[in-house]
Amino acid sequence: MQQAGVRQSISALGTGLGPDVLGQCRALFDAEQSALLAQVPVTAGDVSYGPHERHCLDLYRPQDDDPAPIIVFVHGGGFLKGDKGGTNDWPNANVGRMAAQAGFVGVVLNYRLAPDHVWPAGTEDVASVVGWLKANIAQHGGDPERIVLMGTSAGAVHVAGYLKLAGAADIRAAILLSGLYGYTPLDQRDTLYYGDPALYPDRMPLEAVASTSLPLLLACAEFDPPRFQAEFLGLMQDRLARHGTMPRAFIHSGHNHYSMAMHLGTGDRRLSDEICAFVRETTA
Template identity: 55%
Template sequence: MRETLAAQSERLGPEAIAQVHRLYLPEQQRLAAELVPSALDVPYGPHPRHRLDLYSGSGGHALAPILVWVHGGGFMRGDKRSTEHPFEAHAGRFAARHNFLGVVMNYRLAPQDGWPAGGEDVGHVVDWLRDNAASHGGDPDRIVLVGTSAGATHVATHLHLRSQTPSVRGAVLLSGLYGLTPSDGERDAAYYGRDPQEYVRRVPALGIVQTSTPLLLCCAEFDPPRFQTEFLGLMQRRLDHHGRAPRAWIASGHNHYSLAYHLGTQDHRLADEILDFARSCCV
């Protein structure tokens, strides 16, 4: 498996995603059969993409902390759930199995909706949870955001737009782009616009460096160089600004897509990092 994931290290797009899906499909399908969603397609705003799914575990008398999953997709695609595969929804089930209320959200997509739509939508979900989470067994004052790829960028943008959100106790950023490298290609332009000066103004780099919200930063051994450069650059800038580096983890043996899609499987190294971080934020 390591060789397969290494061979895809420079490839991004639907074909590479499908190949990674196939590697983890049997195990994720088995896990999917063990836990069903507690609510589907719940509206959190007026746009058709403003929908979320909820996953709750066996429950208890106390309200559970909340884990919000923000999918990737290069700003232009992605969905919280599919009838064709168990991925993205796998993160909600993972959260529920570990006594969190799992929230898997959709958000508006480029080019129809550019910056700051994704970051705003993360904020809309946080607001919805503050008003409604308790009725679904979640604690609205203990929210941890987890974003992968473009989703990590949107989580970072939320923290840039709202420097103080007391209910958000922490954020996990998996292989995101934060604006520490130059704009690259049509995907960036579709979301941020084509003006280089606007790109510099809109990226969340400054806000994510300065935020006091605890962070867990992750990247993959076989991530493309741009993602690794962003990971290391954010580490250094957080160290320079706060006087200490944030919690961080490099996923050996994984690439850009497997970093997210293996979550919950027998390779539990990333799961352990996320759970330990989230629990420490929610005490």
């Protein structure tokens, strides 16, 4: 489908979330993304980085043999669901392929999910992946000193939580797509991961993301739900107040909460070009 048609279809879906919207978004990119599956196959699949069955990741390696920067992608799913995809399932795997085609090592991971695994499980899993990369990625063509974390939705929350848990010493930068940082109240779904906000008011990663000196790229979509747009604007304003400047940011016209990550690697290169330029600049 041509980009104008995709934009029209996404606009018609509005700013809602849910399985029906998710399915319709996937259908918009299914043909193009499925055709791209074979272009960059999984270099190493279901690699274990910890003891749990969901402690697994896929690696996508570029053709260049030189040690490459690493993009680690953490999928969304509202803390309760989601999967890294793979050889036969393109959603989220498309980000790993996009990274490899741009000359980076792409890493796409699974992590433990709520309600069985609550805060800070997702963040701890991201930290475990960083530790695994530090020890092992050189043998897969990656430079362990040039790691960039990237997450969408709940994945962005876990990346932001990593800054709260581990700081910025082991990574070069972070890319946060449509995340929640603590500028709006938790909803019922969030509490399945975070617990009662009255009992645990300081679990959101607001302070860590607002105060860090780590290079950040923030993004939200034109048709993101209002809450996610408010979070984006809240963080932008907070960063401006604290640092005297805004972080690098991108408002993706013609896309919604799901399509912003789903379309990466397609002919619409606006966001992927921004991401790749940011990674190159922060890992040079």
